[in-house]
Amino acid sequence: MTCTKVTLRKRAISKGRYSLYLDYYPGIRNPSTMKMTRRESLGIYIFQAPKNSIEQSYNKEILQKAEGIRAIRVQSLINEEFDFLDKHKLKASFLDFFYDLVLKKDQKWLMVYTHFSNFVNNQCTFEDVTINLCRRFRSYLLNANQLKHKNLKISRNSSASYFSTFRALLKIAYRDKLIPENINDFLEKIDYEDTKKEYLTLEELKQLANTPCKIPVLKSASLFASLTGLRISDILKLDWSEIILASDDGYCMRIRTEKTETETTLPLSEEALELCGTPSLGKVFKGLERTMVYQPLKKWVADAGITKNITFHCFRHTFATLQIAAGTDIYTVSKMLTHKNVSTTQIYADLVSFKKRESANKISLK
Template structure:
């Protein structure tokens, strides 16, 4: 079961009603033979002002969004409690496999790569446990420590290779996330993850472009014009691929003498307000219908990835860049310009400051290199002072 919030179109008074949509799996239409989603809706006594003009209306919108999210969370808790029989003494006898599967199904609506990690984690859990079912009662400190050891020392990929440390960390973190969610929903009260160390991932090298390289890239020809605009837009705003790809004109608003993008992050689901600079505005192109995507035609494919590398080579850049390099570029350039790390963290939409600190390490490395590479002024006679 997935429950999402839907904001309806504005009525004649400029108010947008809020309702919940319940997704209950799918079924085969007997007439057409096609798969169709099971959906039901619940109207809430809440609304948003379509174009808030006063502080009071903007405050109303924030409170209405909070209230809608609280109701959604309550309904999801009620559903999970009823589904798994998690009331009273039956709580720990419920299936952790089923609960983990329900979260995995919800993730299918989001990032494909994130969903695949949840799917793989469940597969490894079942390989490790070796029994048809696993209850919440069995997922204790000892179980987590043994599963942690399994991921590090025993688990293998499809090609029979050991899991990388980052993959080990990702899989173990999904189990931790599921248990943390169960605790937040009141399904369990003694969370064993607090007593088991996480698997520390390796810090992968962040590939970013300098300002000079970014200018060279802007001048170089790219086979896919929308890819060029989207990559440069990401480098100018710090938006992730997932948010650039789904950005619609409805989310682009006039704000004072400029523009602001108001969107909900696909990865974290957090609502973000981002003022857009003039360069980024020009990269978006001419405004279209509200429901149209700003970067219409932008796709994730091997062809686009290959073109990204070819485009970089045409600009004289030998770095192995990906679309995410644009986001790294934005962070490094902002920090290099003296923007404080807290502001950069907010602009990137990070939920934790420590996620942003990796970029501060890059800046410190650049500063150290600049000091070490300072020219040897004593290798040649000093010029005459002239006095």
């Protein structure tokens, strides 16, 4: 195999300048287009005849940077990495890439896509995705109005959640070598504000279970979430093929979670399995739609005489707090919730106030 030599060269252009480029000999083939190339313009220039110390310093600094690029190209050729040739990738639409992912993700990804599309006026290539652009989008999220209620600001926690999703997008783009650097290394997260995590007590959950709901599948899915801790995104896509017989003759779910993309196997209680209905093909909760977890859910909760502000995600909180209250250790609850860190699960232990009282009374001098 012939080793390609990379030489930094210059070409005279207008206004007394030299344009800098790299000369490859012999030429190299772009693995995507299969075309041969000899030259790579660096898009930078130096003065042909520096008139003062400023221009001399400029020339010296630019030549050092150009030499640095040349060294990187030599290393890439040695490692047989030719990504730098695919400059047409940088001209491709970042928004199209984003939207293709949205089609595979949940509603939140669509919300973030819409905000970002508005932010960039519906035009953004991979070349446009810079640290500065992403930092400005972070600032945008902290000050933008909601999409549906245009007179209301996005909440702090929604901004944090949206930016977290955007950072996940950047991670995928970098992993797929569509952007040249891991921009997340230079971005600050948006911190979440502490909020009250609402949940149902066991008595309230039983009260809700005994209350009729106009949408049976909504009732089944909600109670299922309370017994398993599963998120709405995972319940919506839960398939009968993912419910299998375990080695202990019980049933379990073998799923890949939507939010954390975690492969996990979770046991199912007999009550949770009954809520799934008769086994068949396809989705478990057929007919369940995300729109049902808003007004229809609020109506059902109100009919049960529960005045708490209960959202579908509160059933996940309910599962966690009831498990901890029943004595299940935090590590096990963490695994059931597919949390990556036990510290995330700790907040549910803090919610169970009577467990704190029980702990306080364990030490007595009498």
